Amino acid sequence: MSNDTVGNVMITQEQISKRAAEIAREIEKDFCGQQIVLVGILRGAVMWMVDIMKNVDLDMVIDFMSVSSYGSSTKSSGIVKINKDLDTDIEGKNVIIIEDIVDSGTTLNYLKGYFENRDAKTVKICTLLDKPEGRRVEIDVDYIGFTVDDRFIVGYGLDYDQKYRNLPYISYLEE
Numbered sequence: 351m352s353n354d355t356v357g358n359v360m361i362t363q364e365q366i367s368k369r370a371a372e373i374a375r376e377i378e379k380d381f382c383g384q385q386i387v388l389v390g391i392l393r394g395a396v397m398w399m400v401d402i403m404k405n406v407d408l409d410m411v412i413d414f415m416s417v418s419s420y421g422s423s424t425k426s427s428g429i430v431k432i433n434k435d436l437d438t439d440i441e442g443k444n445v446i447i448i449e450d451i452v453d454s455g456t457t458l459n460y461l462k463g464y465f466e467n468r469d470a471k472t473v474k475i476c477t478l479l480d481k482p483e484g485r486r487v488e489i490d491v492d493y494i495g496f497t498v499d500d501r502f503i504v505g506y507g508l509d510y511d512q513k514y515r516n517l518p519y520i521s522y523l524e525e
């Protein structure tokens with residue numbers, strides 16, 4: 351894919367901000383009076399992590415993991431590589447994984463098991479985007495910003511070959 355270009359705006363920053371506030375109210379309701387640990391999955395989730403953390407009014411700590419399985423391709427390698435592990439002990443904690451997209455489900459399936467093995471009390475998933483047509487592994491997603499169709503999405507944290515993460519909106523790659 352050499353002549354890649356970015357298509358039209360699919361989801362604007364305003365739409366994302368509004369949705370983040372709605373999801374934040376759901377999280378506050380579900381974890382009322384409890385502490386939560388937000389774990390942002392670098393690098394894709396960087397913008398969505400900020401949107402969620404600044405909207406949720408609860409006792410909160412944050413941490414980050416960096417994992418990758420796509421490399422410079424638009425297809426998952428199927429192998430999830432941990433580039434940076436957690437710095438927080440999550441045993442007995444309410445963990446909410448913050449992701450940019452659930453596509454094949456490989457990454458989140460792996461991460462959910464990883465957190466459950468570390469004896470988290472609860473493990474929930476909050477994703478900006480869900481692409482159900484891409485699914486290869488079944489996974490329950492608790493909070494979904496928007497559902498997208500089967501295109502390679504870029505912008506608002508999501509890259510193609512590390513580019514386009516800085517776009518302040520969601521678009522897609524035009525081949």
Ligand SMILES: O=P(O)(O)OC[C@H]1O[C@H](OP(=O)(O)OP(=O)(O)O)[C@H](O)[C@@H]1O
Pocket residue numbers: 391392393394395417418419420421426449450451452453454455456457458508509
């Ligand atoms: O459901 P899946 O098919 O596993 O795809 C979703 C994952 O793929 C992307 O990460 P990537 O591996 O490209 O790393 P990045 O976040 O650094 O871009 C994205 O950020 C998700 O973590």
Ligand SMILES: Nc1nc2[nH]cnc2c(=O)[nH]1
Pocket residue numbers: 420451452453454501502503504508509510
């Ligand atoms: N940038 C980007 N990364 C992904 N990882 C899994 N699916 C996608 C996608 O559609 N776009």
Ligand SMILES: [Mg+2]
Pocket residue numbers: 394420508509
């Ligand atoms: Mg990526």
